Amino acid sequence: xxxSATDDQADVERVLAGNIAAFEGIVQRWQTPLVNLAYRxxxxxxxxxxxxxxxxxxxxxxxxxxxxxxVFSTWLFALATNLYRSELRRIPARTVSxxxxxxxxxxxxxxxxxxxxxxxxxxAVRRGVGALPAKYREALTLFYxxxxxxxxxxxxxxxxxxTLKARLFRGREILRxxxxxxxxxPHLKEA
Amino acid sequence: xxxLTEHDEAEINSILSREDExxxxxxxxxxxxxxxxxxxxxxxxxxxxxxRALPGLVVAGLALSLILVGGVAAIARLGKATTPxxxxxxxxxxxxxxxxxxGAAAIWTVLALLVAFVSVKLSMRVASRM
Numbered sequence: 001x002x003x004s005a006t007d008d009q010a011d012v013e014r015v016l017a018g019n020i021a022a023f024e025g026i027v028q029r030w031q032t033p034l035v036n037l038a039y040r041x042x043x044x045x046x047x048x049x050x051x052x053x054x055x056x057x058x059x060x061x062x063x064x065x066x067x068x069x070x071v072f073s074t075w076l077f078a079l080a081t082n083l084y085r086s087e088l089r090r091i092p093a094r095t096v097s098x099x100x101x102x103x104x105x106x107x108x109x110x111x112x113x114x115x116x117x118x119x120x121x122x123x124a125v126r127r128g129v130g131a132l133p134a135k136y137r138e139a140l141t142l143f144y145x146x147x148x149x150x151x152x153x154x155x156x157x158x159x160x161x162x163t164l165k166a167r168l169f170r171g172r173e174i175l176r177x178x179x180x181x182x183x184x185x186p187h188l189k190e191a
Numbered sequence: 192x193x194x195l196t197e198h199d200e201a202e203i204n205s206i207l208s209r210e211d212e213x214x215x216x217x218x219x220x221x222x223x224x225x226x227x228x229x230x231x232x233x234x235x236x237x238x239x240x241x242x243r244a245l246p247g248l249v250v251a252g253l254a255l256s257l258i259l260v261g262g263v264a265a266i267a268r269l270g271k272a273t274t275p276x277x278x279x280x281x282x283x284x285x286x287x288x289x290x291x292x293x294g295a296a297a298i299w300t301v302l303a304l305l306v307a308f309v310s311v312k313l314s315m316r317v318a319s320r321m
Contacts, residue, residue: 020231027223035215049219056223057230125206144207175203 004029008072012063027056030073034080040141041084042093043130051087055080070155077156085138093130128179129171136171139164240317247313254306261299 007025014022034055038048059076066075129140142153143164154164 020228021224023227024220024224027220031215031219031223032212035219036210036212039213040210045213048213049215049222052215053219053223053226057226060227060230122206125203126210129207140207144204144210148204148208172200172203 005071015063023060037145038084040145041088051084055083074155081156128175132171136167139167140171143168243317
């Protein structure tokens, strides 16, 4: 068990024993990942903090339900992911349709630099993910958030690994179909 | 349609992996801890008063059962009483559901009103005590 997991367990035990202040250790250790995960779901800084705060509150309420057979962070991420998904179903993030973003960037209005094209392409791919149906979007979001670790992403989403792999495959297939023009932008670095 | 190459796949992986990281605002921890303390200070949620509600629920259940049994019995009597309509020239006249006199119907109506009144009074009493 690593230091963080040991600290988490110790803090949880202190909170459950009535020391509310011990929860601050958990918040400080996990605030950045939880806010960033929320940000990947909603792409709104203010809202991501609100969502992360609600996730911490739910974690506080449900601390007693954490069974120590899984690491605390796995439980916390699963709880947060579940909350973020329902929150996004309630009030969806602002997205654009895939049809709207499938146009290649207009090089006439930019200075045509490689950085501009890279930026446009990155943005288009991210928006492409944002415009995917929820189950594929969530799969891709969690997969990349957890540094492409299938097992951790599957546990966060509460899905079997096979299902997650299938969703990742399908999500990428949809992206493939919709974004060829963007990925066809010439690679000047290789020229 | 152009198929994506392995290079493109790797590029998608690279783009989606390097999402910018944001830092929580400086007051985030304080804000969360305030919310947690408020949560801890709040009184626990009031449990549903099953003991008080049980008599009302039993009465309501019995009344519902009586109504269902009465309804089924009435339909059964209706089935026995009606004779098959052979003639198509005359429109069938629906036979009365209750064969008893008007007094019996009045008793049922009064009983139903009484049950409704008792239920309302009981629930109001339970609510006023809480």
